[in-house]
Amino acid sequence: MSCYHIDILVALVGCFFLVTTGNCVPLNNNLDPAEVTDFYKLFNNPEAHLSFASAPTTVDFIKDHGYPAERHYVTTEDGYIISLFRIPYSHNLQNQDEKKPIVFLQHGLLSSSDGWISLGPDDAMPFLLSDAGYDVWIGNARGNRFSRNHTSLSTKHPNFWRFSWHEIGYYDIAAAIDYTLSTENGKGQEGIHYVGHSQGTTVILVLMSSRPEYNKKIKTCHLLAPVAFMNNMDDFMVNSLSPYLGFNNLYSVLFCSQEFLPHNDFVLALLYNVCRSETIVSSFCSGNENTQVEEGRTNKTANSVIAGVMPAGISTDQILHYLQEHQSGHFRQFDFGTKKNLKIYGNELPPDYPTELITSKMHLWYSDNDEMAAVEDVLRLADTMPNKVMHHMEDKEWDHMDFAVNWKVRQYINEPIIAIMNDYEDSIN
Secondary structure, eight states, rough: HHHHHHHHHHHHHHHHHHTTTTOOSSSTTOGGGGGGGOOHHHTTTOOOOOOOTTTTHHHHHHHHTTTEEEEEEEEETEEEEEEEEESSOOOTTOOSSSSOEEEEEETTTOTTHHHTTTTTTOOOOHHHHHTTTOOEEEEEOOOSOOOOSSSSSSSSSSSGGGGOOOHHHIIHHHHHHHHHHHHTTTTTTTEEEEETHHHHHHHHHHHHHHHHHGGGGGEEEESOOSSSSEEEEHHHHHHEEEHHHHSSSHHHHHSSSSEOOOOOOHHHHHHHHTTTSSSSTTTGTTHHHHHHHHOOOOOOOHHHHHHOOOOOOOEEEHHHHHHHHHHHHOBBOOOHHHHHHHHHHHSSOOOOOOOGOOOOEEEEEEOOSSSSSHHHHHHHHHHHOOOOEEEOSSTTTTTHHHHHTTHIIIIIIHHHHHHHHHHHHHHHH
16 A cells, blocks of 8 residues: 555545535536446445455465465454465475474555565565565454454444454454464464554554563564554644544444445545545545655555555444544544443543553664654654664655555665564574
8 A cells, every 4th residue: 555545545534424424515516417426326236346256365476476375264252254374485495394483464554465465576575584584474454355254243244344453453463473373383482573564563562562461472573654642643634534533423423333445346436536636635646656656766566566456445443543543642442432431441531552561672663754653653652662672764755655665665674674583583592
């Protein structure tokens, strides 16, 4: 997902919000009715949802480059069935019979395991890790294209979508870590190395603060563009929407607990109409993407791969939870409103995540131009954790998605992280 996709997300949230609250009115009365999509018919069209049966999966992308690939299904404590993809060994090293340290990678919002491999074998972290002798696992959060199953719930039922990134961290990441350590290669190992980007950083912070026993299972932890505190994030659309959706109220109730941005004809048509030159949000559809291409900062091959597999599917509650963080200035659990908060938490307000309980070594990789993780917010997070190492990007233009698709990400991010992991492994051997 490029910055283009982030801006589209924010623009679509705005449009969705306007639609659900009855305030979405025609922006240009001179438009030919034949050119305007009837979203009501699309939304109620049973054929609108495209099947992913024939779409390439992470296994296909990995195997296309000659690496072995596996797909594993893991059931969480609360019944969700998530998919993990694995590169068990390097075909270049032929090290399939050796004991290998484990690395787990977790994607950001709107993304999936596909995002990690999009840069190809020369630059993508999974391939570089495999060739460095690691057992590589790539996670998928509940609700995305690879994790749409449950032991008792259908994706058509609202209860399936009643989760935010709290549940992804508390249940999904915990189940994934335990599963990797239960495999033949994982048995006897003290823990894993973890790398997360954006939401992938939020969820590991949730897990390690809410279930501090998992600190013992983390060797090194790398947070790329860490997102926890958000009150210094300066984004026009977020600033505009969070006063409405960042609280438990009628607006958030209308928006909550449903799938947002499924990969189907409805979303593609909505995307097209939102990005028409006549709309008030059209500038969000083109600005950052064109800038990045002109400056040559983004791997174009990665963008072409990502465009075909994103958005991967999320719950609207994930968005609401982030907007709540923006409004409250806290890094805390989901706000259900006073009545339900009292029932669940025993307090009118949700509790803060006790990040001071995170004792594992945390490597925070951050930059000055990150539109989603402001420096002030990253430093505030760092101040709460007793064992951290700060990695500030010297490139003043380095932004949120540069951590994932910048054409120099191997040099500035991937190779330094692998070196840190290697140093750790050398120190225990």
